[in-house]
Amino acid sequence: MDLNLLTVASTSTAIAERATTATQLAEGFYKKIEAEDGDVHAYLTLAKERALAQAARIDALAVKGDPLPPLAGVPVAVKDVMVTRGVRSTAGSKILGNYIPPYDATAVARLEEAGAVILGKTNCDEFAMGSSNENSAYGPVRNPRDKSCVPGGSSGGSAACVAAGTAVAALGSDTGGSIRQPAAFCGVVGLMPTYGRVSRYGLIAFASSLDHIGPLTKTVKDSALILRVIAGRDPLDSTSAEVPVPNYLEQIEKPVQGLRIGIPKEYFAEGLDPEVRAAVETAIARLEEAGCKAVPISLPHTRYAVPTYYLVATAEASSNLARFDGVRYAYRSKAARSLSQMYRNSRDEGFGAEVKRRIMLGTYALSAGYYDAYYLKAQKVRTLLTRDFENAFQSVDAIVTPTTPTPAFKLGEKADDPLAMYLADIYTVTADLVGIPGISVPCGRSKSGLPIGVQILGRHFDEATILRLGHAVEHSLA
Numbered sequence: 001m002d003l004n005l006l007t008v009a010s011t012s013t014a015i016a017e018r019a020t021t022a023t024q025l026a027e028g029f030y031k032k033i034e035a036e037d038g039d040v041h042a043y044l045t046l047a048k049e050r051a052l053a054q055a056a057r058i059d060a061l062a063v064k065g066d067p068l069p070p071l072a073g074v075p076v077a078v079k080d081v082m083v084t085r086g087v088r089s090t091a092g093s094k095i096l097g098n099y100i101p102p103y104d105a106t107a108v109a110r111l112e113e114a115g116a117v118i119l120g121k122t123n124c125d126e127f128a129m130g131s132s133n134e135n136s137a138y139g140p141v142r143n144p145r146d147k148s149c150v151p152g153g154s155s156g157g158s159a160a161c162v163a164a165g166t167a168v169a170a171l172g173s174d175t176g177g178s179i180r181q182p183a184a185f186c187g188v189v190g191l192m193p194t195y196g197r198v199s200r201y202g203l204i205a206f207a208s209s210l211d212h213i214g215p216l217t218k219t220v221k222d223s224a225l226i227l228r229v230i231a232g233r234d235p236l237d238s239t240s241a242e243v244p245v246p247n248y249l250e251q252i253e254k255p256v257q258g259l260r261i262g263i264p265k266e267y268f269a270e271g272l273d274p275e276v277r278a279a280v281e282t283a284i285a286r287l288e289e290a291g292c293k294a295v296p297i298s299l300p301h302t303r304y305a306v307p308t309y310y311l312v313a314t315a316e317a318s319s320n321l322a323r324f325d326g327v328r329y330a331y332r333s334k335a336a337r338s339l340s341q342m343y344r345n346s347r348d349e350g351f352g353a354e355v356k357r358r359i360m361l362g363t364y365a366l367s368a369g370y371y372d373a374y375y376l377k378a379q380k381v382r383t384l385l386t387r388d389f390e391n392a393f394q395s396v397d398a399i400v401t402p403t404t405p406t407p408a409f410k411l412g413e414k415a416d417d418p419l420a421m422y423l424a425d426i427y428t429v430t431a432d433l434v435g436i437p438g439i440s441v442p443c444g445r446s447k448s449g450l451p452i453g454v455q456i457l458g459r460h461f462d463e464a465t466i467l468r469l470g471h472a473v474e475h476s477l478a
């Protein structure tokens with residue numbers, strides 16, 4: 001069995017048909033990780049004991065002939081910003097270097113209840129702050145498609161392990177693009193569900209009004225299968241929504257004929273790489289051939305999205321990260337002689353440069369005298385951005401754009417230029433601010449062989465339509 005070719009769908013079928021066992025698969029993946037993950041560095045921690053125990057449970061069910069859960073034996077990886085009971089969870093930070101959580105994030109627990117085998121935790125930018133995975137305290141991830149390039153971020157390890165075939169699927173988190181952007185850079189599918197669709201319980205918080213959990217997979221169908229399992233109301237997260245979860249698998253097979261897709265002119269303007277433009281335009285042409293109607297639209301406040309995001313996200317981060325003080329858990333500096341020095345030293349030694357930059361920016365934006373000018377203003381612009389989309393969705397069913405302005409860039413290329421790095425998210429941050437779902441689907445390659453992604457955005461809670469369009473793109477380009 002070629003592990004590289006396995007999808008969520010084919011793995012669960014192979015297990016159900018007893019063509020392999022969950023234990024054989026898990027062991028096969030660990031061998032593959034050992035042999036191949038060295039220079040990619042997608043994994044931070046392997047969860048062998050827990051994975052093999054789960055695999056044994058699945059195999060016991062299969063032997064008895066009991067009905068198997070939907071993801072039985074599927075080997076998945078989880079971004080290290082989600083807590084896992086008994087398995088180290090660092091969020092890519094030194095400050096959580098020894099943190100072994102006593103509980104599971106709801107998304108992780110639901111995956112396991114559905115039979116998935118959690119292989120380990122994936123590398124990411126520290127506290128999910130970054131677009132290249134170079135902000136991990138544990139060293140960068142390399143793009144498996146071209147190891148001189150970044151995999152994108154912050155879910156770089158999750159995208160890379162799916163692209164490299166060292167996991168069948170992975171969970172990531174998206175606050176400003178962190179699922180969709182690395183998916184585009186690594187040539188895999190990345191789905192950010194609607195805000196409230198998937199519980200955030202157990203997600204180490206970056207910016208609570210923007211954080212989302214979602215799947216990274218090889219196919220759109222696999223994203224649909226995983227979303228179905230992790231979605232739905234969770235009493236442990238008061239922002240998770242009481243909205244019924246459809247059977248996405250049935251939905252994606254429906255024809256796309258008659259769907260209206262909006263093409264926002266602001267996303268095809270200056271700064272867009274010509275090869276990315278051409279690939280995305282081809283994907284749009286294929287959707288038109290399948291019977292979609294492409295409609296030119298305008299999202300007039302687009303140019304304010306990046307500055308708005310960097311005010312809201314940093315403000316929330318500065319508050320969320322206040323809990324890391326060296327007292328209750330996590331890293332504590334040994335050098336301090338007083339309580340306040342202990343706080344200061346623990347944070348100074350435990351956080352990396354980008355995290356400190358964000359805490360300072362956010363604290364400034366929230367401080368007396370600046371709150372109205374920055375934070376409050378940003379929240380108002382957020383409302384304007386939401387209206388842009390409300391208006392657009394009156395005349396279209398989905399919006400199609402590039403996921404990123406360029407294909408993957410070289411390691412080190414933007415590492416010293418935070419502004420250039422922030423602009424890598426120019427097409428993705430708005431959906432997080434507005435709370436709508438978005439998916440990135442591979443739609444071609446640059447001349448040098450780097451993957452390109454097309455982004456499809458949908459109405460609140462309408463993942464079904466963007467999955468359906470994504471599925472159509474995937475099949476029309478295959």
Ligand code: GLN
Binds near residue numbers: 131175
């Ligand atoms: N790259 C963006 C940032 O650095 C988004 C990160 C994310 O979505 N977690 O904040």
